[in-house]
Amino acid sequence: EIRRYWKERITVPIIISLAKGIEAELEPEPRIITPTLMISRATGIPIENILYLGGPNIASEIYNKEYANARICGAERWRKPLAKFLRQPHFIVWDNGDLVTHEVMGGLKNVYAIGAGMVAALTNESATSKSVYFALCTSEMIFITHLLAEEPEKLAGPLLADTYVTLLKGRNAWYGQQLAKGGLSLEMGDSIKGKGMIQGVSAVKGFYELLSQSSLSVQHPEENKPVAPVEFCPILKMLYKVLITREFPLQAILDALRDETMYDPKDRIEIAQTHVFYRPSLLGHRP
Structure with a gap:
């Protein structure tokens, strides 16, 4: 054919x-x-x-x-x-057939891969720290996909493996490592000779700006008030403040990991799966 x-x-x-x-x-x-x-x-x-x-x-x-x-x-x-x-x-x-979830995950994995590289370098490749980061970032990815797709494919099998290999050995993870080690600086931009475009940088900005919109507010189950979706994504928030606005140094990503008030990642997933968060307008669809 x-x-x-x-x-x-x-x-x-x-x-x-x-x-x-x-x-x-x-x-x-x-x-x-x-x-x-x-x-x-x-x-x-x-x-x-x-x-x-x-x-x-x-x-x-x-x-x-x-x-x-x-x-x-x-x-x-x-x-x-x-x-x-x-x-x-x-x-x-x-x-x-799930084009939306795969494309969104394709963008999100690069966002969180930069942070994974930073965490790996800053903790001297601590397996424990990297696993804590993995649990947090995958729960944020699941939360975000529930805003964009009514019944997104679960982050398992090839989708989960795609995230894993990108956090392990992709150019975005490499970029995060080099930033943390001092081999690269943010002033050098996101197009690196020999590596090409580091897609995660612009994706951090895109996802943060989108999920910060008050018009997309969702009800916080504990605080019982509407909040912007990004408030459920502390790792994404910190990556934005480190990479885009540069309010915080690279080491601040570890502070986001070690926040004593952090929710169990399972709670974020349950919130996404049990509340009606789907926003068809985010993809230009009408409810």
């Missing part, structure tokens, strides 16, 4: 996005702009013809033919034949 599609030279192509990151659009109302939406806007190609490919892997290791798997997400008409088309003995591709 794909071969016929190109042979006939139909004018509307299929695009596979490898981009990871998001932007926030605050006017006329807050909404998230994912890479596939950006591509659709820029090209005029319908979103049904734009797919997302990602997974728990490192690009350089795939290039070296290390065994890996990935998911291609989007409209069923194209994702199923494309999954078969892309599959190789060392690169297994599955198809999935």
Whole structure:
């Protein structure tokens, strides 16, 4: 079917996005702009013809033919034949219909990977500190996806593995480590020679600005008052204050980890799963 599609030279192509990151659009109302939406806007190609490919892997290791798997997400008409088309003995591709969750997680993992790199360097690779950070950041990721999707896929299997490998050995984690070690400075920007664009920096800004909007306020179950969604995400808040406004030094990420008033990550997940937080308008959908 794909071969016929190109042979006939139909004018509307299929695009596979490898981009990871998001932007926030605050006017006329807050909404998230994912890479596939950006591509659709820029090209005029319908979103049904734009797919997302990602997974728990490192690009350089795939290039070296290390065994890996990935998911291609989007409209069923194209994702199923494309999954078969892309599959190789060392690169297994599955198809999935939840484009939103995968793109949002693709952006979020880079946000939290920067913090993971900072924590690793500042604690001399403490396994305990890194695991505490992992628990907190994954609970924030789950909370955020419940704002953007009515029934998001659970952070498990390939989605969780994708987050794990990015926090372990992605360019954003490397960037966080280098900042903490003094090998790089924030003044050098987020485009690093030999590494390319550090997508997590702009994603920190995008997610923070979006989730700070009072119009998106959700009811805090304990304080019994409406609060901006970002108030449920202390790690994201601290990353913004360290990387974007630069109000705090890099070491402040450890203060966010060690806050004695911090909720059990399980509580944040339960709040997301038991309260009606879904905001269709964030993706330009009408309730």
